Amino acid sequence: MTSPPETPLLEPFRVHLDLAAGILQDADAPLVRRASVMRGYYADAEALERLIEAENDPVHYETFESPVPEEYGQVKFCISKLYPGTVGDEFFMTKGHYHTVLQTGEVYLCLRGQGLMLMKLADGRCCWEPFSPGQLVYVPPYWAHRSVNTGDEPLISLCLYPGDAGHNYGDIQTDGFPRRVFLRQGQVVVE
Ligand code: ZN
Numbered sequence: 001m002t003s004p005p006e007t008p009l010l011e012p013f014r015v016h017l018d019l020a021a022g023i024l025q026d027a028d029a030p031l032v033r034r035a036s037v038m039r040g041y042y043a044d045a046e047a048l049e050r051l052i053e054a055e056n057d058p059v060h061y062e063t064f065e066s067p068v069p070e071e072y073g074q075v076k077f078c079i080s081k082l083y084p085g086t087v088g089d090e091f092f093m094t095k096g097h098y099h100t101v102l103q104t105g106e107v108y109l110c111l112r113g114q115g116l117m118l119m120k121l122a123d124g125r126c127c128w129e130p131f132s133p134g135q136l137v138y139v140p141p142y143w144a145h146r147s148v149n150t151g152d153e154p155l156i157s158l159c160l161y162p163g164d165a166g167h168n169y170g171d172i173q174t175d176g177f178p179r180r181v182f183l184r185q186g187q188v189v190v191e
Pocket residue numbers: 097098099106145161
């Protein structure tokens with residue numbers, strides 16, 4: 001049996017989580033995704049351009065990453081904060097990703113807001129789970145995942161994943177998800 005890779009010794013630490021604001025204090029530099037980085041992701045490209053123009057490229061979502069090295073054996077954690085709104089009639093969503101190491105899963109705990117976790121496999125199978133405070137979604141290995149905000153306040157979640165998982169956004173950029181989430185006559189519709 002081969003032994004697992006070496007993992008460096010860290011000192012234990014704690015961080016403060018602002019559950020209502022969706023902010024992880026002392027996080028590594030927050031990652032800010034503005035609406036313009038979502039070009040190519042929404043069904044209605046013109047509606048996205050209008051949003052970028054009208055609101056001066058507003059912040060779409062933010063992630064606050066734990067200061068934990070991306071290495072085997074570590075547990076990375078982060079806060080994801082996805083703002084509410086629609087592009088045309090499609091709800092705001094994150095880009096979504098596979099893990100670079102496909103055999104790694106992830107846990108998402110919703111802290112605030114309302115939404116869906118969309119998941120898909122490379123063979124096109126797609127499913128989703130409703131996401132609201134207290135709901136924990138387990139994303140098993142191999143499943144790409146994207147959160148969608150169907151509410152009217154930020155969708156805030158805590159995610160936990162293996163340190164060496166990595167993020168693969170490229171395959172989603174190319175293939176997208178087979179399902180989209182729309183607001184139709186006041187209803188949340190997945191189609
Ligand atoms: Zn992930």
